[in-house]
Amino acid sequence: MSFGAGTAEVPSRARARAQGKQNSVVLFDADWRFQRGGAQGAERPDFDDSKWRKLDLPHDWSIEDLPGTRSPFDPEAISQVSGGFTTGGTGWYRKTFAVPNEEKGKRILLQFDGVYMNADVWLNGQWVGAHPYGYTSFWFDLTDKVKFGGANVLAVKVKNEGENSRWYSGSGIYRHVWLKTLEPTHVAQWGTYITTPAVNASSARVNAKTRVLNESEQPARVTLLTRIVDGAGQEVTKVESSQTVEPKAAYEFNQDATIKSPALWSPDSPTLYTAVSEVYRDRQLTDRVETKFGVRTISFDAASGFRLNGQPLKLKGGCLHHDNGPLGARAFDRAEERRVELLKASGYNALRLAHNPPSPAFLAACDRLGVMVIDEAFDMWREGKNPHDYHLYFDEWWQRDVESMIERDRNHPSVIMWSTGNEIPNRDKPEVVKLAKVLGDYVRRLDPTRPVTSAVNDLREDKDPYFATLDVAGYNYAAGGDHMKKSLYEYDHGRVPNRVMVGTESYPLEAFDSWMNVLDHAYVVGDFVWTAFDYIGEASIGWRGYWQERNFYPWNLAYCGDIDICGWKRPQSFYRDALWKKDQVSVFVKPPRPSFEPNPKRQPWSKWHWLDVVADWNWKGFENKPLEVSVYSSCEEVELFLNGRSLGRRPTNRSTAYIATWEVPYQAGALRAVGYDAGGQAGAAELRSAGEPTRVRLSADRTSVKADGQDLSYITAELVDARGVRNPKAENLVKFALEGPGRIVGVGNANPVSTESYQQPQRKAWQGRCLVIVKSDKRAGKIKVRASAEGLAPAEVVIDTTAP
Known part of the structure; x- marks a missing residue:
């Protein structure tokens, strides 16, 4: 192909x-009014919204503090574990705008990049249309309802009600809106x-x-x-x-x-x-x-695998939900770009956007930065996975939603595959196979330049007819035999030698086996771990396991991502460095006590977790007691030093799964790992014991942003000792204050059991750090952010805002 x-x-x-x-296309995000909850008659142009809250888009009310609280989480929320104990409901948006009289005769179009979910739109009291699906872009022609030369009132009702998602969806107009004026x-x-x-x-x-x-x-x-x-x-x-x-x-x-x-x-x-x-x-x-x-070419076949521009290339992939951590679902361009930057820096060259089309800004970032994409349409078809999910609308809407995805996204060089769905129920049934062919053929009609895939679990021979409708077979959890005990890739290749396979999902704990299958077999074109970035919802699958119980609260993050919701690499990401990159060395310690309360009921097949290890050499009270130290390395061998004394060299190669371990009696100081290739030093990593924190240290990912009302700077606050070493045990409350042309739009610390607010200008540190996200307004100038913690020296950072 x-x-x-x-x-x-x-x-x-x-x-x-x-x-x-x-002619113009204008960003339509500014100056909306919002009401959380019902509002009788709010579609009428004369409705009084003067007491409604003023805000700019993108907006997600589910990430905001619940009324009367300082937390978005509710142990009794309908979403429960799936939505991370967050709350949906109904919300209303209204915006008043003018269209000059001289534009009469032109076409006026309104485009929504994404609204979750069940959006109804009115203009000047007249119903314009509806859109149920929360992830596809949609648009309306407003021309016949616009008042040229007068005030126009746009009203949008959004309903995120009932159990409708298996992960955190967010609620509201969470992506951009555009107004187009065309001849x-x-x-x-x-x-x-x-x-x-x-x-x-x-x-x-x-x-x-x-x-x-x-x-x-x-x-x-x-x-x-x-x-x-x-x-x-x-x-x-x-x-x-x-x-x-x-x-x-x-x-x-x-x-x-x-x-x-x-x-x-x-x-x-x-x-x-x-x-x-x-x-x-x-x-x-x-x-x-x-x-x-x-300009690029792609091809897939079982003999040669995937080729880009005629050259073989393995897909170093990860799956990704759409939320932006502390920002919720809000799809600011910079938030989307930052995720792609961080993933590219961690070695990823491909992402599977699960289980829905992403924002246009995300794909534009993949184009610019060079990351390939599997663009996925649905998590379900006619049979639902929740009582109120998209299956209720599928028959009426699937063609329009597929058209939206393909016609919008077929123009991105980063997109190399279309996926029609994820783990669709009853894939062995003839009627589902028939529908799979209908969807696949429709996608190919809209865009014959890319192959069609679909992610399949429960991998048995009865799925062969379903796989036959696809160009590339998506295998979920195949390295471990999809809860069995052997890889299915070789077995299925023996049965169906022309089948092209891709690991559309894999367990973090099976990273080694999954990647070796990719390296060893041309017909396995890549592997996509679940997940590349941590996310809200499916709470605790990376610790307590998958089967979801009400007593999982206060867990609200999945805790399975290579990178956490703040953008910091977790231990499994460093292990993936050893699999994917040269000269990599990292060192971790198994805590003497579990990091969280273990779940004795966790299913043996539930392997979304990683080993319980931390980058921490601060174990007061455990002096001279043995601690398990692991070194992940792509070097030929590594040597471990404690306070300058060698503890010996050990191999790190395929036979050791690129891991070496030691039992080390704890002594405060420096634990250093050095990697060697061909006898010469090739890389090193070190953990240092920290003293009590004495000050806050701030670092911004960008100290200059555009004064466009949309741009962001992510600022990390670390609690460090007198020598500048971060103390990973410090959990002080850090308070933030801002002066200048911007505002705080999110805080976080990646603690999966924290129920703190993402909105308040403060956050407890976790593992010695926390994050504050600052958004510019439309004034040029300097934003000053100050961070303080009781008993510690404060810190300040300055962000320049410049005219776009």
């Missing part, structure tokens, strides 16, 4: 001069589709399919000029076509152009081009849309 390239439309930059006017002759919504069907070192053929609408009452002679621009802004090629388009009709232009000596998109070199689509009617420019794209 060989496939072409992907592209990404950039709607926020689509502008065109036309007859002295301007009657324009590129259709998600109307560009650009591929590169023929690529070699000397040239790339670019195929641009562009759907143009003529929504006027007269025939239009339309010319489409498509220009290809490189990253430096230089035009490299262009193509022009003309066609008469009938009134109230559409025409799809099909154009070919050639890029000479193309720069190819890959994780190591994520080069992007821009296709600029200019629409002319009677020689007047009426629309201009920019579409980012990458």
Whole structure:
């Protein structure tokens, strides 16, 4: 199976001069009113919302403190373990805006990137439409309901009620909203589709399919000029076509152009081009849309595995839910980008976006940073997994939601596979197999350039008909035989030798076996651990196990991610470094007492946890008692030192699963591991005992942000001793104060059992640190953030905000 390239439309930059006017796509996030709970008659334009709360989007009310409390968590919440004991309900949003009278005659479109869930929209008291699914983007044409030259009142009702999700969903308009003002002759919504069907070192053929609408009452002679621009802004090629388009009709232009000596998109070199689509009617420019794209080819087969641009490449993958930890589901562009940055730095080159389409900002970040994506549609089809989930709407809505995902996302070079679903029930039944084929064929009709997969558990031969509907077979938990005791990859390859397989989910505790299966077999193209990033909900599957009980409270995080919700690497992430990277060394200690209360009822097959180890050499009261020390390393061997004294060398290779262990009598000081390759030192790691904390230390991931009302800086507060060593036992309450053009939008510490507020300007440290997230407003200047803790010296950091 060989496939072409992907592209990404950039709607926020689509502008065109036309007859002295301007088409525009405007971010519509500012100046909304919000009411948590019901509001009779709130769709009416004369409804009094003056006492409602003012806010900007993106917004998620489930991450906010419950009324009258300082916590978003409720042990009696309907969501229970699945939603991390958070609360949904009903919420209302209203926004008043004006459309100038001179825009009369244009089309006015409203686009929502994501609303969870069951959104109903009214404009000026008239119902515009509804959208049940909480993860696909949707849009409405408001033209016939807009008051040109007057005030317009937009109302949105959101209902996140009942048991409808197996993880934390968030509630509300949690992604961006856009208002589009377009000439009657324009590129259709998600109307560009650009591929590169023929690529070699000397040239790339670019195929641009562009759907143009003529929504006027007269025939239009339309010319489409498509220009290809490189990253430096230089035009490299262009193509022009003309066609008469009938009134109230559409025409799809099909154009070919050639890029000479193309720069190819890959994780190591994520080069992007821009296709600029200019629409002319009677020689007047009426629309201009920019579409980012990458020149790349992909292919999958059992003999060669996955190839990118003709070169074999293994997918170092992880699964990812959509929440942004302390921000809840709010999809700020920087929050999405930061997650991709951190994952790329940790060695990931691929992500499975489980179990729903992501935000456009997330995919744009993957394009820029060079991370490949499995884009997934659904967690269920006709049979639900919760009483009030998407299965209630599937038959009526699945085609529209698949279209939304494909037409919106087929323009991203990062997307290399489409997934139609995750662990769909009754996959062995003929009616489900039939539906799988219907979905797969529909996806291929919309985009034949990428393979179709689906994630399957309970891996038995009765799933063969279901797998036959897919291009790539998604195997969940195959390294351990899906709760059995042997790998299924080799067994199934012997039965079905042409099947291409990918580990769509794997246990952290089976990281070694999962990755060895990928390395050893071309037909296993990659492995996606559950999960790359920790998340809210499915509380405690990484400690207490999967079967969910009410007494799991106060657990609210899954506690299974390589990276925690604040963005800090957990021990299993360092182990993955040893599997994926050269010259890696890390050292961890098994606590003398369990980190949390063990669950004696945890199922043996429930392996979403990692070993109970910590990066901590502070064990007062355990002097001279043996502690188990583990070193993860990709070096040939490692040597362990305690206070400068060698405790010997040990091999770290495939035969040891890249782990060496020692029993070390505890003495305060420095525990240092040194890795060697070919006799020479190749890497090192050290744990140092800390004294009592004396001060707070602040570090910001970015000390300069855009003054656009959206940009973020993540600031880590550490409790350190007089020598600057973080004390991982410190749990002091850290208080934050902010001055300047910004505000605090989230705090956190990644403690999976903390029920503290994510909103209040304070947080207890956990493992000696906590996090505060600051958002700019639209004023340039300096944001000063001060952190203090009782009895400790405070700290301050300054964030510059500059005009975008």
